[in-house]
Amino acid sequence: MTIQFKNVFKRYDKKIIFDDLSFQIRAGARILFLGPSGTGKTTLFQLILGFDTVDSGEILIDGEPVNPLLINDLRKKVAYIPQIVELGQGIVKDILDELMSFQANTRLTHWQEKLTALLPKFNLEAHILEQQFSMLSGGEKQRLAIIIAILLEREIFLLDEPTAALDTALKQKITHYFSERTDATLLIISHDVEWRQLDGIKTINLTQ
Amino acid sequence: MSTPDISWMGIFFMILLLVIPIVLDYWLRLKLAKDIIISVVRMLVQLSLMGLFLEYLIQWDSLALNITWFFVMVFAASHSAIQRNKLSFRRFWKPIMGAMVIAVAFAVLYFNALIINAKDLFSARFFVVISGMILGNSMKGIIIVLDKFYTNISKEKHRYFYRLSMGASRFEALRPWIQQSIRASLQPIIATTATMGLVSIPGMMTGQMLGGSSPMLAIKYQMAIVLVIFVAMIISVVLALFFSIWVVINRNGNF
Ligand SMILES: Nc1ncnc2c1ncn2[C@@H]1O[C@H](COP(=O)(O)OP(=O)(O)O)[C@@H](O)[C@H]1O
Ligand SMILES: [Mg+2]
Numbered sequence: 421m422t423i424q425f426k427n428v429f430k431r432y433d434k435k436i437i438f439d440d441l442s443f444q445i446r447a448g449a450r451i452l453f454l455g456p457s458g459t460g461k462t463t464l465f466q467l468i469l470g471f472d473t474v475d476s477g478e479i480l481i482d483g484e485p486v487n488p489l490l491i492n493d494l495r496k497k498v499a500y501i502p503q504i505v506e507l508g509q510g511i512v513k514d515i516l517d518e519l520m521s522f523q524a525n526t527r528l529t530h531w532q533e534k535l536t537a538l539l540p541k542f543n544l545e546a547h548i549l550e551q552q553f554s555m556l557s558g559g560e561k562q563r564l565a566i567i568i569a570i571l572l573e574r575e576i577f578l579l580d581e582p583t584a585a586l587d588t589a590l591k592q593k594i595t596h597y598f599s600e601r602t603d604a605t606l607l608i609i610s611h612d613v614e615w616r617q618l619d620g621i622k623t624i625n626l627t628q
Numbered sequence: 629m630s631t632p633d634i635s636w637m638g639i640f641f642m643i644l645l646l647v648i649p650i651v652l653d654y655w656l657r658l659k660l661a662k663d664i665i666i667s668v669v670r671m672l673v674q675l676s677l678m679g680l681f682l683e684y685l686i687q688w689d690s691l692a693l694n695i696t697w698f699f700v701m702v703f704a705a706s707h708s709a710i711q712r713n714k715l716s717f718r719r720f721w722k723p724i725m726g727a728m729v730i731a732v733a734f735a736v737l738y739f740n741a742l743i744i745n746a747k748d749l750f751s752a753r754f755f756v757v758i759s760g761m762i763l764g765n766s767m768k769g770i771i772i773v774l775d776k777f778y779t780n781i782s783k784e785k786h787r788y789f790y791r792l793s794m795g796a797s798r799f800e801a802l803r804p805w806i807q808q809s810i811r812a813s814l815q816p817i818i819a820t821t822a823t824m825g826l827v828s829i830p831g832m833m834t835g836q837m838l839g840g841s842s843p844m845l846a847i848k849y850q851m852a853i854v855l856v857i858f859v860a861m862i863i864s865v866v867l868a869l870f871f872s873i874w875v876v877i878n879r880n881g882n883f
Contacts, residue, residue, distance in 0.1 A: 466789075469792075470880050471789050471792070471882065488878065488879050491880050492879070492880065495792060495794070495795045496795035500790070502786055502789065502790055504786045505790075506787040506790065507790065508784075508787055518803075519791070519794060522791075522794055522795060522796045522800050523795075523797060523800065524794065524796065525794065525795070578793075
């Protein structure tokens, strides 16, 4: 799946976020989006996911301008980690069960076993599943979101500051995991230097 | 046994009662006098008009007029529900009115046909009076459900977008807010139903007994009315919410 921005213009009230932004991302690419806070990195992901629309210009998916059907399709192919991880109230396990019960995820029949294997990989203990989600630390929430993204077995990762709340050792674990995911397309927003060391990673700078 | 009439003297004493709140207001400087007087005057005028109107409605008992009046009441209730929530009239009037028409018509016809076995389902005495009673409660339910739903979801935008990003359908993504808001809208009536007959004598029963009915008959009517009101309320709450979602939120889940 290729994602292309063509002369995209986007503003919020008086603030211009994108002025004539164009780029193309091919399947299998690894892109790191850079730019100071407030330059529109999160907005860019929101546009890709169809949560917001451009003011002018076009977003093309596989060469076709986005429309509701394409957006539905795309959302079944991406694994998104939002900058703010807010999964709801209640026990982690119940939240996971409910998210995995979506029609789009019912093909994932072995996610529970995979989950058990992934938790220790990112230094989480199994009892986190029995805890209240709201009681978790920022870093725990972030790792949980990463694990969910992996469990979804999607082909495109959209990671919005996925390692911001983690210590160096964990940042390295996570970036190492994704460096081995050569099967997937990676779109990453992060200020962490660890991501720059991924093989074949290209940066798109959103300043100016 | 028949109801004693209230004479002009009686009405004078009824209005004289207002002296008490006015004196208390003055004494405690509550600054409520204006609000009290306005609301009481409104109540008196509205009920007088309604009484006059019902008098004729029952006297003429015309099918067309009764049904027209039904729609006027539904429209007024929808309008009020939209205003209370500060919603856009253009987007919300169809879902809300549609929900009320279906729920209230079903409930009142069920009541007339199957519970009290009325000869004429649309006679003003039953159709207009009972649907008015059901309507008020359905309106309260709709006000709560839409308020909770749209307020809570905008408070939890991140969570909502996350669910959509997973490929959830519109209704899958909205599930937590659908559940929360429907629960919140029904809790008050569930609570009052449970205490009915324990603390106070419900208004309708009081009226009927003053009108000379036996307590047992009044109670049978009361039970039927409570159930019919409850069922109409849950139907209108669910329909208003789902209709509004269809109209207001597109297939991609965007507002
Ligand atoms: N829904 C919105 N309404 C108004 N302004 C917004 C909205 N979303 C983002 N912004 C503004 O757009 C700018 C870019 O935001 P964002 O994309 O979150 O930046 P970044 O992720 O690069 O820090 C910020 O100034 C932010 O305040
Ligand atoms: Mg951001």
